[in-house]
Amino acid sequence: MSPMKYSAMLELIRQNKPLVHHITNYVTVNDCANITLCIGASPVMSYAWEEVEEMVGHAGALVLNIGTLDPYQAKSMLLAGHAANKFDIPVIVDPVGTGATRYRTDFMSRLVAEIRISVIKGNAGEIGMLAGADAHVRGVDSGDVKGDLRGIAQDFALKTGITTVISGPTDIVSDGSRVITVENGHPMMGRISGTGCMLTSIIASFAAVQRDMAEASTASLAAFGIAGELAAANTSGFGSFKTALFDYLSLLTPAELARDAKIRIL
Amino acid sequence: MSPMKYSAMLELIRQNKPLVHHITNYVTVNDCANITLCIGASPVMSYAWEEVEEMVGHAGALVLNIGTLDPYQAKSMLLAGHAANKFDIPVIVDPVGTGATRYRTDFMSRLVAEIRISVIKGNAGEIGMLAGADAHVRGVDSGDVKGDLRGIAQDFALKTGITTVISGPTDIVSDGSRVITVENGHPMMGRISGTGCMLTSIIASFAAVQRDMAEASTASLAAFGIAGELAAANTSGFGSFKTALFDYLSLLTPAELARDAKIRIL
Amino acid sequence: MSPMKYSAMLELIRQNKPLVHHITNYVTVNDCANITLCIGASPVMSYAWEEVEEMVGHAGALVLNIGTLDPYQAKSMLLAGHAANKFDIPVIVDPVGTGATRYRTDFMSRLVAEIRISVIKGNAGEIGMLAGADAHVRGVDSGDVKGDLRGIAQDFALKTGITTVISGPTDIVSDGSRVITVENGHPMMGRISGTGCMLTSIIASFAAVQRDMAEASTASLAAFGIAGELAAANTSGFGSFKTALFDYLSLLTPAELARDAKIRIL
Numbered sequence: 001m002s003p004m005k006y007s008a009m010l011e012l013i014r015q016n017k018p019l020v021h022h023i024t025n026y027v028t029v030n031d032c033a034n035i036t037l038c039i040g041a042s043p044v045m046s047y048a049w050e051e052v053e054e055m056v057g058h059a060g061a062l063v064l065n066i067g068t069l070d071p072y073q074a075k076s077m078l079l080a081g082h083a084a085n086k087f088d089i090p091v092i093v094d095p096v097g098t099g100a101t102r103y104r105t106d107f108m109s110r111l112v113a114e115i116r117i118s119v120i121k122g123n124a125g126e127i128g129m130l131a132g133a134d135a136h137v138r139g140v141d142s143g144d145v146k147g148d149l150r151g152i153a154q155d156f157a158l159k160t161g162i163t164t165v166i167s168g169p170t171d172i173v174s175d176g177s178r179v180i181t182v183e184n185g186h187p188m189m190g191r192i193s194g195t196g197c198m199l200t201s202i203i204a205s206f207a208a209v210q211r212d213m214a215e216a217s218t219a220s221l222a223a224f225g226i227a228g229e230l231a232a233a234n235t236s237g238f239g240s241f242k243t244a245l246f247d248y249l250s251l252l253t254p255a256e257l258a259r260d261a262k263i264r265i266l
Numbered sequence: 267m268s269p270m271k272y273s274a275m276l277e278l279i280r281q282n283k284p285l286v287h288h289i290t291n292y293v294t295v296n297d298c299a300n301i302t303l304c305i306g307a308s309p310v311m312s313y314a315w316e317e318v319e320e321m322v323g324h325a326g327a328l329v330l331n332i333g334t335l336d337p338y339q340a341k342s343m344l345l346a347g348h349a350a351n352k353f354d355i356p357v358i359v360d361p362v363g364t365g366a367t368r369y370r371t372d373f374m375s376r377l378v379a380e381i382r383i384s385v386i387k388g389n390a391g392e393i394g395m396l397a398g399a400d401a402h403v404r405g406v407d408s409g410d411v412k413g414d415l416r417g418i419a420q421d422f423a424l425k426t427g428i429t430t431v432i433s434g435p436t437d438i439v440s441d442g443s444r445v446i447t448v449e450n451g452h453p454m455m456g457r458i459s460g461t462g463c464m465l466t467s468i469i470a471s472f473a474a475v476q477r478d479m480a481e482a483s484t485a486s487l488a489a490f491g492i493a494g495e496l497a498a499a500n501t502s503g504f505g506s507f508k509t510a511l512f513d514y515l516s517l518l519t520p521a522e523l524a525r526d527a528k529i530r531i532l
Numbered sequence: 533m534s535p536m537k538y539s540a541m542l543e544l545i546r547q548n549k550p551l552v553h554h555i556t557n558y559v560t561v562n563d564c565a566n567i568t569l570c571i572g573a574s575p576v577m578s579y580a581w582e583e584v585e586e587m588v589g590h591a592g593a594l595v596l597n598i599g600t601l602d603p604y605q606a607k608s609m610l611l612a613g614h615a616a617n618k619f620d621i622p623v624i625v626d627p628v629g630t631g632a633t634r635y636r637t638d639f640m641s642r643l644v645a646e647i648r649i650s651v652i653k654g655n656a657g658e659i660g661m662l663a664g665a666d667a668h669v670r671g672v673d674s675g676d677v678k679g680d681l682r683g684i685a686q687d688f689a690l691k692t693g694i695t696t697v698i699s700g701p702t703d704i705v706s707d708g709s710r711v712i713t714v715e716n717g718h719p720m721m722g723r724i725s726g727t728g729c730m731l732t733s734i735i736a737s738f739a740a741v742q743r744d745m746a747e748a749s750t751a752s753l754a755a756f757g758i759a760g761e762l763a764a765a766n767t768s769g770f771g772s773f774k775t776a777l778f779d780y781l782s783l784l785t786p787a788e789l790a791r792d793a794k795i796r797i798l
Binding site for chain 2: 026029030033034037038043044045046047048050051054055058072242243244245246247248249250251
């Protein structure tokens with residue numbers, strides 16, 4: 001993966017404007033729509049059982065985000081996931097709050113078992129819970145257990161075949177064979193609502209044009225992280241930071257992505 | 267329709283602050299609430315079957331937007347639509363995604379058949395589908411089929427009695443007898459999420475004070491378009507553009523609306 | 533309550549980052565999440581019957597906001613409220629639109645009867661309806677009936693044991709024994725969507741670290757009002773004002789809160 005590849009992927013998104021179908025929470029859904037547009041893709045949100053499979057048929061990628069899961073939406077996600085598998089569309093999963101309640105943990109187990117997932121993206125606690133790691137992983141800052149987290153990501157990817165992304169001060173990507181770290185980003189990204197969800201939408205946008213899911217995820221982390229760095233450098237309060245995050249991602253050029261990405265393949 | 271009328275309508279909204287009842291999608295609902303306030307009206311969102319008819323009774327206009335339609339909301343829309351018809355309150359419909367799935371297309375057919383709709387506002391593909399135009403209209407840029415779109419809008423308005431708005435680089439309004447174009451706006455408005463939905467909320471705000479639906483729609487397109495031009499001239503990224511769009515609409519004076527509206531009655 | 537106490541409370545929120553569980557409307561839910569982060573607490577939104585009680589168990593306070601109440605959510609609120617009472621977590625209620633429909637008014641009566649509520653926060657009309665005050669209170673500007681509103685707040689608090697907050701040009705807080713006014717704030721706060729809901733989230737954040745609910749509410753009104761004053765002084769349009777409101781609250785220091793709070797204990 002040379003930096004040039006990342007810039008080519010970003011160019012491809014902006015040329016093809018792939019449709020990214022979301023079934024997601026009601027808290028950050030607007031942020032997901034706008035960040036998808038900022039990276040150059042086209043968002044659609046739809047969850048009615050009557051149409052969700054047909055809508056997936058138009059899409060280049062599917063996001064399933066369980067941030068405000070309820071039983072209606074849970075069935076929508078399964079219907080959409082099966083349809084995406086049938087049409088061979090990548091499924092990108094954000095297991096928000098896995099570990100916080102049995103309901104979310106159980107649903108994630110079911111999703112992993114029933115649906116062929118391309119990428120799963122969570123924080124250390126969420127991925128740790130999914131991977132069955134010791135409970136002490138929950139809520140732990142990834143900075144404290146860096147070595148373990150890489151192992152957890154790689155083991156989970158190997159066991160499940162799902163490209164695994166652990167976001168944190170140092171982001172980790174593994175598809176089982178490779179382990180990659182991304183050092184872009186800024187702590188401010190953790191202080192506003194929705195950046196985790198937005199990242200998932202960006203990964204789906206890259207996944208719609210790049211079938212190597214580790215590459216798609218790595219490019220996403222770098223692009224979003226660079227936008228976060230620029231936003232933090234040019235604002236102070238939380239409101240302006242969020243506005244600037246959309247601005248800098250929408251203005252990010254393929255050349256800047258290639259130049260400023262801080263990626264290490266381990 | 268002289269420019270003075272548009273300024274008088276805007277003044278009337280800001281004096282009367284009409285209540286605009288929305289049943290709308292969960293993606294852009296906050297944008298709809300805020301844009302309604304920016305133009306000077308007052309938004310309310312409510313969809314529970316237990317209260318939706320009673321809430322309509324307080325309103326000056328009703329927005330039905332099918333962006334994330336589900337069966338519960340579909341019934342809410344029918345209940346609210348019938349109540350609005352009973353109370354003689356204008357019903358403004360945004361047929362988001364009509365043509366993308368059979369579910370949406372079928373529901374729109376039902377809505378058009380059962381509810382007396384005042385204005386329907388969509389892009390070329392959505393209105394084309396509703397009008398039963400050739401499938402090639404779907405997704406086609408209105409710039410390519412300008413002549414046809416005017417005809418489609420006028421024919422659909424004539425056939426249904428619904429004032430028809432096709433948004434695009436050149437916006438088209440027809441109530442069957444008149445065909446009007448509005449040249450205000452900026453391509454940036456198509457690059458962020460929610461501008462289509464916001465336009466519908468603005469049309470409803472004007473419709474609450476002006477019973478000539480072609481005039482209400484035309485004023486809305488001009489007002490929102492002028493705000494978009496100013497926002498685009500003064501920002502670059504998507505986040506700042508959106509913030510500025512709210513700013514300029516909230517600051518738009520009746521005199522500026524009369525001066526800068528680019529309207530042609532054909 | 534000396535100004536120093538308010539600054540100590542704000543410091544405590546930022547140290548402890550209490551989890552504030554919301555069951556709230558879909559219009560302003562993102563604003564609630566972000567304002568909770570701006571004050572220094574941590575938001576979580578969850579309403580599925582399967583998990584809502586378990587999620588309450590992690591929280592430091594619970595927000596119940598009926599802005600877009602439906603039957604599913606109504607049951608979620610009762611489940612969460614009972615769980616909060618069991619765990620002795622403060623319950624902060626925003627009775628949005630009480631009086632506008634029988635459905636909302638009836639549900640609020642049930643909530644007040646079944647759940648031990650810590651704070652209820654509404655405008656003059658909403659609290660007036662709840663208190664069974666004469667119908668003319670509905671929609672009346674609190675400036676016109678200042679004397680009555682203080683009495684209504686105190687009487688309702690005495691009768692129910694619920695700390696009662698009436699927001700308006702002069703905000704009123706009463707726990708039955710004390711009546712407190714807060715003069716911070718700016719009319720612009722009433723011109724954008726969501727500030728009422730945001731205030732409720734802020735009260736819940738303070739309530740999670742301060743068990744004297746009148747103090748928690750008073751500190752919230754002052755903190756949010758100061759942010760509103762600064763935002764209004766530095767912006768003009770509605771979009772920029774909203775962004776600045778988040779900015780100034782996120783940047784508000786405990787010392788500034790103590791210095792600029794305009795509080796009177798009557």
